[in-house]
Amino acid sequence: MKRNKPKYKQIIDAAVIVIAENGYHQAQVSKIAKQAGVADGTIYLYFKNKEDILISLFQEKMGLFVEKIEEVIAGKQKAAEKLLVMVENHFKILSEDHHLAIVTQLELRQSNKDLRLKINDVLKGYLSLMDSILQEGIDNGEFHSLNIRLARQMIFGTIDETVTTWVMNEQKYDLVKQAPAVHQLLLNGFSGQNAD
Amino acid sequence: MKRNKPKYKQIIDAAVIVIAENGYHQAQVSKIAKQAGVADGTIYLYFKNKEDILISLFQEKMGLFVEKIEEVIAGKQKAAEKLLVMVENHFKILSEDHHLAIVTQLELRQSNKDLRLKINDVLKGYLSLMDSILQEGIDNGEFHSLNIRLARQMIFGTIDETVTTWVMNEQKYDLVKQAPAVHQLLLNGFSGQNAD
Amino acid sequence: MKRNKPKYKQIIDAAVIVIAENGYHQAQVSKIAKQAGVADGTIYLYFKNKEDILISLFQEKMGLFVEKIEEVIAGKQKAAEKLLVMVENHFKILSEDHHLAIVTQLELRQSNKDLRLKINDVLKGYLSLMDSILQEGIDNGEFHSLNIRLARQMIFGTIDETVTTWVMNEQKYDLVKQAPAVHQLLLNGFSGQNAD
Amino acid sequence: MKRNKPKYKQIIDAAVIVIAENGYHQAQVSKIAKQAGVADGTIYLYFKNKEDILISLFQEKMGLFVEKIEEVIAGKQKAAEKLLVMVENHFKILSEDHHLAIVTQLELRQSNKDLRLKINDVLKGYLSLMDSILQEGIDNGEFHSLNIRLARQMIFGTIDETVTTWVMNEQKYDLVKQAPAVHQLLLNGFSGQNAD
DNA sequence: GATGAATGAGTGTTCATTCAT
DNA sequence: TATGAATGAACACTCATTCAT
Known part of the structure; x- marks a missing residue:
């Protein structure tokens, strides 16, 4: 179950921070990945899409x-x-x-x-x-x-x-x-x- | 006063229809212009930008x-x-x-x-x-x-x-x-x- | 002969000023017309194109x-x-x-x-x-x-x-x-x- | 260092050819990309803008x-x-x-x-x-x-x-x-x- | 002659997603 | 698993020129 792996929550928390600080339309996937400390492509191992x-x-x-x-x-x-x-x-x-x-x-x-x-x-x-x-x-x-x-x-x-x-x-x-x-x-x- | 010219209201009404029927992110200026029956450029005679x-x-x-x-x-x-x-x-x-x-x-x-x-x-x-x-x-x-x-x-x-x-x-x-x-x-x- | 009419020189002098002050790429026909004190369309009575x-x-x-x-x-x-x-x-x-x-x-x-x-x-x-x-x-x-x-x-x-x-x-x-x-x-x- | 990657020089050489053959104002980014054999977006991995x-x-x-x-x-x-x-x-x-x-x-x-x-x-x-x-x-x-x-x-x-x-x-x-x-x-x- | 409202073609750039490694 | 280089579709806006008045 992906939901229980650490990177799953890590990415979600990163998304909250990035969206709050940059706004919805400036919250690119690459920014979330960077904040989460993973590569862009890794996001897609845990989530279907943005x-x-x-x-x-x-x-x-x-x-x-x-x-x-x-x-x-x-x-x-x-x-x-x-x-x-x-x-x-x-x-x-x-x-x-x-x-x-x-x-x-x-x-x-x-x-x-x-x-x-x-x-x-x-x-x-x-x-x-x-x-x-x-x-x-x-x-x-x-x-x-x-x-x-x-x-x-x-x-x-x-x-x-x-x-x-x-x-x-x-x-x-x-x-x-x-x-x-x-x-x-x-x-x-x-x-x-x-x-x- | 641009607000009293017929095309001003015409464009606004067109925008309401286009946005309602296509959604905010699919409401391109060209679509609004077409709906209003004017050229794309005409929009910019009445409005500063989108x-x-x-x-x-x-x-x-x-x-x-x-x-x-x-x-x-x-x-x-x-x-x-x-x-x-x-x-x-x-x-x-x-x-x-x-x-x-x-x-x-x-x-x-x-x-x-x-x-x-x-x-x-x-x-x-x-x-x-x-x-x-x-x-x-x-x-x-x-x-x-x-x-x-x-x-x-x-x-x-x-x-x-x-x-x-x-x-x-x-x-x-x-x-x-x-x-x-x-x-x-x-x-x-x-x-x-x-x-x- | 258009070259001898006052507006001909008037437009050319306006063009020199507008280009010098705004740069070549910011010297729109409408700006030249305004500087010359004529309507945009009037330019085209004296010049074939820009x-x-x-x-x-x-x-x-x-x-x-x-x-x-x-x-x-x-x-x-x-x-x-x-x-x-x-x-x-x-x-x-x-x-x-x-x-x-x-x-x-x-x-x-x-x-x-x-x-x-x-x-x-x-x-x-x-x-x-x-x-x-x-x-x-x-x-x-x-x-x-x-x-x-x-x-x-x-x-x-x-x-x-x-x-x-x-x-x-x-x-x-x-x-x-x-x-x-x-x-x-x-x-x-x-x-x-x-x-x- | 981007300057040493092959695509960097590849794009510059493509730009020279496209500009020479089409003229400065007809040298669109998409034309340069095509000549270089890369996607439009790739240009922006090597150059800030046109x-x-x-x-x-x-x-x-x-x-x-x-x-x-x-x-x-x-x-x-x-x-x-x-x-x-x-x-x-x-x-x-x-x-x-x-x-x-x-x-x-x-x-x-x-x-x-x-x-x-x-x-x-x-x-x-x-x-x-x-x-x-x-x-x-x-x-x-x-x-x-x-x-x-x-x-x-x-x-x-x-x-x-x-x-x-x-x-x-x-x-x-x-x-x-x-x-x-x-x-x-x-x-x-x-x-x-x-x-x- | 003179006007100016209307036209509409044309393009640099972003970013979600993929895939070879 | 994880990476990150590469992809390519999509769109707001400008401005030279026209033409009905």
Whole structure:
């Protein structure tokens, strides 16, 4: 399994750095190879093509994302609490890896439609997690009856827009400190008046 | 004034169609010229370069956006009503121009960081409109005391994510019909428990 | 006759200025038209094409050259004296019109082979003048028997190289003051030991 | 060191042929690549850009020039003899490579001012060689006291004009046979009456 | 005569991918 | 496995010239 060989991760980490520092369109394969300390051709022993590096990058990093968030959620009882730690950890993970934040919020969005559709597939695991929190909240009466897709779009849209604004402002303020306010805004939406 | 000459709009409309149908990276200047029914060189009598076409496209279309929404807002008294017609019309305008929806939600986001920063400048007018509705709502007691930037990020993030999901689902369902539910979700966030 | 209309000379003078100030490859027809105060299309009422402007420019200016030099030569008896005033006036005319010096020594040489062959045709009148001075000097015993073509190449080559070096040094020193020394060097060549 | 790899010289030789046969402005990179038997992109593994090919071409060829002439000069005692073998060999090298003669005398002069300034830098080594012959001749009494810059301009201007005329006449006559007469003309200038 | 908007042919350079070693 | 030299397709932009007014 190539995914477990050291060069696999080495190349992905190199890609994150190169894309963050040079931008998506200046992240040539040869630059990534150089950063990873391998020859250009070696890249193709581990990845089908350049697009495959980017998808794999997203899968690896988003996998950690979902894993981490599932872990912290497990310790919480209420849907509202789960939502809070989700927002907090989403902000925390990206706060702790500035390169990754730039890559996911700004650079990777420059990829073409096809690539982004594939990235969306990867995102689905995360979105499902949101859906299940919402469903749980509805079932146990914390949230009123919601259109789950809409509510999830509000969660993801709000979180994503908040992070992007923070990255575009060159990460000048503390993103994690915004989590409670964002959480409260979302929560109001779900526990307030019925939206159907 | 070049902006008022017929060929200026003709080229912009051609660009929307070509980008929507071929994708951002397959929208060559020569293709746009052909679609517009002019020679390649004519493009450069009206636009400084290819990037200038895209910025102008966004300015023109977003200008109509803000104009239209200011118009419908003027007829409403309450901030909540203004928010509703804003969401409704945002959805309506993009529903009525499928090409434009594809271009703004998917294709134009593939542009490089410089171009996107310029596009963000254009967006600012629209975001300000949101800010003033929020401020008004706070002032007249409809909304509780809000962090306006966060609240605006929630509005824009939610709307944008909703439209993008709709476009990615190939516009299969009726976007405008989602407006009331989206509006209600947002409203709950603003008029519910204090987020500060 | 177009050559006598004011706009004809107006365009040629504009061309000299534009080429001197912008360089041969940055001297677009539209720039020349603007400098001349006419519309682009008007150029084509007076000149067949762009090349025709340059040839005409050279003809007009070189015509004045030959005319002026024939005039000053007429007042001299000896071939050696004629050679001196030729060198002096060649240097003087170019010293007095810096734009023209730049154009003839540097910029016009960037034209393609065809244009330069035509320019050489124009030069022939000047070279013939040199030939006749040389022939006269041989006939009256001032110069020894010379290969006239070679001798003329030495005259023209030396003068031309001297002016070009001066232009490339940004015309910092007094070119006309060099005339006697150049003249003496050439004269030695012709009146010294037989070269055949 | 790229300069020692076979493809480096292969591309330069191809450039000489393509420029000589098609003219400076018709010497596209793709044409040079084809002539050299490599892909277009390969050119850019050996040269920074098109201009770099031309400068390198001049450096390589002019390097051989200076090398060869320094070699034959070394065997001569007197400055006059050195001048003769310099003229002879200058003529000989260009006589033996008609393509190179066309390129240096006609085509490369169409390059823009920047490129020509760089070419002039390369020429300086050759001009210095002339200066040292002149200085030597003055020091040992063969030549009278000369303005060295002027004298060198006469040498180079005469040689260059002679070769250019020969190339423009399609190399119909024997250039090398002209060397003694050219040499004699120059020599007279230096050993004749004092020019200061 | 004079205008200037419109035309459209032409090219240097990059970079993902391959493959002989 | 690993290398890195070689490949070659693809495209924005300029500007001399025309011609309807």
